[in-house]
Amino acid sequence: SQQGEEDPQALSIQEGENATMNCSYKTSINNLQWYRQNSGRGLVHLILIRSNEREKHSGRLRVTLDTSKKSSSLLITASRAADTASYFCATGDSGGYQKVTFGTGTKLQVIP
């Protein structure tokens, strides 16, 4: 079963604009990760935020985590056409072993 639900399911923006994707999850987590998938390819890890962290940055990426609301957001600033891809959140189980469950994904299209 899916642990996370991303919102929106699809997003279309102009190049240079910011893109924000949200993720909600259901159970207690140890960490939350964001991945990117180009069409027809495997997923690539972007960033991980621990359950005791509230915000994390990596280049043009900003991730926030609110464990009280069981939600996270991924912000991509100054988007580029090359950012066009699907983005997934994934949660690591708090049970101590590495079971990782993915959300349903947001399909981002950046128009040049």
Place this chain on the structure above:
Amino acid sequence: SQTIHQWPATLVQPVGSPLSLECTVEGTSNPNLYWYRQAAGRGLQLLFYSVGIGQISSEVPQNLSASRPQDRQFILSSKKLLLSDSGFYLCAWSVDRVVRAPLHFGNGTRLTVT
């Protein structure tokens, strides 16, 4: 450096035929290994994960099975494929005993059951 190999890249199989997808990891020892399935335009469904040789955890009851005959080899199998088995199958690995380790994915196998 670590690499993950997954093959074949595409596969077309008739209903009722067997299936064997293979995944191998190089450059690391005792990785956690995963099989995911992705239906067209959908999220990833965790099928199996393994924390060691012969240790397989199944997440979804279905006609698929997984085996880990060697430390860095993970095999997904079926005795008789169903139409509903069509999808994009992804193998992934992560570092053992590091709870917050990211997953590293192969390029996937696109399976079409006809």
